[in-house]
Amino acid sequence: MHDANMAMSSRSLGALAAFVFLCTAASMSSSMAATDSFLQCLSASIPSQLLYTQSSPSYTSVLDAGIRNPKFLTNTTRPVWIITPTNASHVEAAVLCGRRNGVRLRIRSGGHDYEGLSYRSERPETFAVLDLVNIRAVRVDAASATAWVDSGATLGEMYYAIGKAGGRIAFPAGLCPTVGVGGHFSGGGFGMLLRKYGLAADNVVDAVLVDAKGRLLDKNSMGSDVFWALRGGAGESFGIVLSWKVKLVAVPPTVTVFNVPVTVSQGAIDVVTRWQAVAPSLPDDLFIRVLVQGQRASFQSLYLGTCDALLPVMRSRFPELGMNRSDCREMTWIQSVPYIYLGSSATVEDILNRTIAMDTSNKATSDYVRQAIGRDTWSAIFGWLARPNAGLMILDPYGGQIGSVAEAATPFPHRGGVLYNIQYMNFWSAAGGGGGGAAQRAWIRDFYAFMAPFVSKDPREAYANYRDLDLGENVVGTGGVSSYDAGKVWGEKYFRGNYQRLAMAKAQIDADDYFRNEQSIPPLVAGK
Structure with missing residues (x-):
């Protein structure tokens, strides 16, 4: 304001x-x-x-x-x-x-x-x-387990309002509380509840859109193809979504979180190798992600239940991690939001803070893994992470609900058969300005090239919310409209076989490509 x-x-x-x-x-x-x-x-x-x-x-x-x-x-x-x-x-x-x-x-x-x-x-x-x-209001109806969330609200503001409305309702979206709802939902949106409840976009039941003609539309008046496209297909391509109606999900009064670090000298290579088989097949109530940086892998978890219920699962399914009762932290779901992302001393009110530290610039990209990566390769990966100017990897397991949805049900196609998503990130001092970070960008580029044999292929998949212009940019033709064929270069990485349907939906709502950026969906008129 x-x-x-x-x-x-x-x-x-x-x-x-x-x-x-x-x-x-x-x-x-x-x-x-x-x-x-x-x-x-x-x-x-x-x-x-x-x-x-x-x-x-x-x-x-x-x-x-x-x-x-x-x-x-x-x-x-x-x-x-x-x-x-x-x-x-x-x-x-x-x-x-x-x-x-x-x-x-x-x-x-x-x-x-x-x-x-x-x-x-x-x-x-x-x-x-x-x-x-x-435009950032959040209106929660606990009785119907729904909410209208304006696009300008942050995830933290949405979570805070849901937490205030009741202790047994939640919403499955991302970890970072300063992320805006509009972009997050329109690219899919996943976080610690993805294996239990899928994407944020999977739980959108209506939306209010201003289209390229200045019309105010809802789910029914925009048409089924456009409503489908908004939920994971890069929504800014189709108009301006002002508000989203979402269905809220059930959580127990007590959840359990843990963070178990394992160094290479403690066996991190073996534990990460094993994690690939375990994490996507665990009970849906249990989510274990891995942050791999330097010579350490940190296993971060949210379990929808008590520590007493979690321990037998971990002992039988993932004993290699060595997780025990002293690692458990029991709390409410809304308390887990700041705890996981901001640290153990953070309060629920802290997720309302819209400011972030601006001391480092960053570069990121992503991959999807459909076949487990071998131990020898993980040993080489840790070698890459030990190099000067190295970044980090975040591994988010799939399976469960996100994998049970058909690829064509929403624009987000990375479903059945995906073991996990990889996000690669690297950072450098903000004092370097827009031209800084050459060594860190080179590390990401070279490491991404090294990973090619071990990740998804034809296409090499990527997550739209981890947007990366190195994957390709739109080419605007003589008619002032982005090229459908040129867009395939990046579009099929994000959307696989859903790219064509997205382009046809774009033609329905914005045929002359008014809402356009370097990676917006180009329009494709049927039959052309």
Whole structure:
């Protein structure tokens, strides 16, 4: 939120247009006329205090408040405008004004997009950011076990509201509490409850969408193909989802968490090798992920039950880990949210904090594993993790509910047959700016190449919410529409056989490709 001191200057529209011209003198005069008209159009429907131009004293602070990766603070194409709507009518007006004046919109809910495409462009472009930070209500109906969650809410805000509404309801989404709901749901969204209840997107039962014509649509009026596409198919490709109706899930009054570190000298190579067979086949109530960094593997778990019930399962199914009663921490589900991600001293109120440390930049990518990786290869992997400038791996087990859903049921295809997901990450000092981290990026690139023989193939699968432009970028054709064939390069990695249906849904709702970024779904007209 912002106060009166953060409002846009009250100078005349002509002076504002003149400033925009000076800031972008290299642009074509027709483009400047478009942004001048865009401002006038916006101002007729949206209060000035919700609009920020590059001349506004608060422009930089408003833009940077939603940037989660310091490398994107500099050396990137920034929006000409930032719009911070407070209701659906403002969003509808922004779309209509943008279409009328040739100004595209990029949609930001939390700013965690790994490539920053919700607020920046890889190429020179005149665009506006529609930041949903003021559309962030969470309305929980405990009696019906449902909730309406606005896209600008964070996962932490959603979890907090659910926890306040009752001790035996939860929602299966990601770990990081500052992630925005809009982007997370639209890419699938998984966390510690994925084996019991699947993805966040699997539990979406309705949505409110503003489409490229400025229409306000729900599940029924948008059509079944578009509603299908929103739930895991990169939702920003199809319009602006303002709110999601979700079904909440049942959890017991007591859950158990543990974190057991194992070093290489303690047998980590053997334990991780064994984990691959065990974790995807455990009871659905038990989720054990692994964070592998340096010469240590940390086994992090959430169990929907008590320690007394967990111990016999661990002794019989995964004795290699050596987990015992002293490792157990019993608590409520909502208490487990900050405990797992923020640490043992964190409180439930801490998940409401929308700020994050901006001391390190990062690069990430992902893989899926369908056949267990051999011990010798794991020994080599730990060698990679011991190198200078090495990053880390996060292994999330599948199986259970996420694997029981058909690949075509939602756009998210990584279901039956997947053992686990790998996320690779590396970090470097933010002081290096946008051009820093060369050695760390090289490590990710080279390690990713090394892993190719051991992960999924044809296509080599990736997770859309771990967006990586190194997998490919859209090519815009002479008609101003992204190429379907060029999009296959990255699209089939994220969506496998669902990519074509996504492109056909895109053609239904946005045939001329207004909602577009470097990895948005291209439109495909049936029969072409």
